[in-house]
């Protein structure tokens with residue numbers, strides 16, 4: 001069977017290299033011969049040993065009956081969406097590392113795949129090289145997953161780690177992450193939290209079977225986190241992580257949120273550093289399960305694309321458990337009503353002031369305290385009161 005790769009960028013070139021250099025391992029994993037068939041890219045790569053496989057014309061791939069699987073790593077919605085839709089309609093399986101595409105068009109592409117007895121798989125779209133999607137829809141499919149909390153963006157985790165360890169400058173750490181090939185083409189998708197938002201939308205849709213749209217998830221990135229926040233948290237025994245969370249509530253509604261959050265030192269997510277990602281899954285039968293590994297970068301992500309290619313090649317027909325519905329009703333819960341504890345840093349407040357403003361506060365450092373669970377409305381009242389007596393410097397939710 002021949003494989004086509006759409007896009008010879010960071011991930012696509014890794015997929016081509018693995019298919020070329022580790023062909024016997026890949027073929028043996030699939031139980032049949034898999035061959036690098038065709039690579040779609042507008043650029044020329046004449047120096048490569050497989051330069052003769054490049055094309056600039058997608059219709060060649062579509063028309064080739066020997067190509068059974070199309071692996072997309074172009075990024076963005078178009079033309080990736082139209083290409084994969086056309087491939088699936090021809091009965092070819094499609095795999096992708098493109099989280100934007102899966103988060104926006106996943107339900108539709110899954111349904112087209114099902115209708116044509118093909119597969120649409122996306123292991124590489126969340127958690128880079130961590131085998132995560134497949135365990136969620138297979139090994140944990142009946143575990144009764146109630147909650148997921150993940151460090152799902154390698155770039156921001158790298159930046160926060162540099163700030164935490166070395167007091168590094170934000171822009172220098174971001175430039176480093178870009179140089180190492182972790183960041184998105186437009187790094188605002190990383191630092192503003194959109195990338196993590198798309199990833200938790202995918203996990204939630206897959207696990208609970210209903211589309212959760214990225215735009216329904218309150219999302220805040222790390223742009224407002226200061227070196228002072230990081231150091232105050234550290235002194236109090238916490239680290240700050242960009243967390244993407246989703247929780248199943250009563251009546252099947254989902255609470256989801258992406259934001260910086262305080263994680264207590266010693267808890268499983270607190271030690272996840274640099275480009276590493278981790279997802280903590282809580283389920284009725286298993287209790288806590290932690291998935292951990294490199295969340296970005298060429299070869300880890302390409303390895304997950306290869307895993308999907310192997311899965312498609314091995315599988316006869318559509319894998320029914322990889323599916324979610326595009327319901328008319330939103331799956332998102334009203335987050336305003338949910339209460340969370342917050343880490344508050346404020347200037348100019350005495351202990352007495354803090355207890356007066358927030359009687360159940362847990363004071364954990366100088367001008368630093370943790371609130372009892374507060375709704376958005378209660379938090380906003382507290383903010384106003386703090387600013388009447390002093391200056392609110394930061395308010396970061398606490399993950400427990």
Ligand code: HSE
Pocket residue numbers: 125127128152153154155156182183184190195295296297
């Ligand atoms: N920009 C993403 C990250 C790449 O930093 O995690 C992997 O999805």
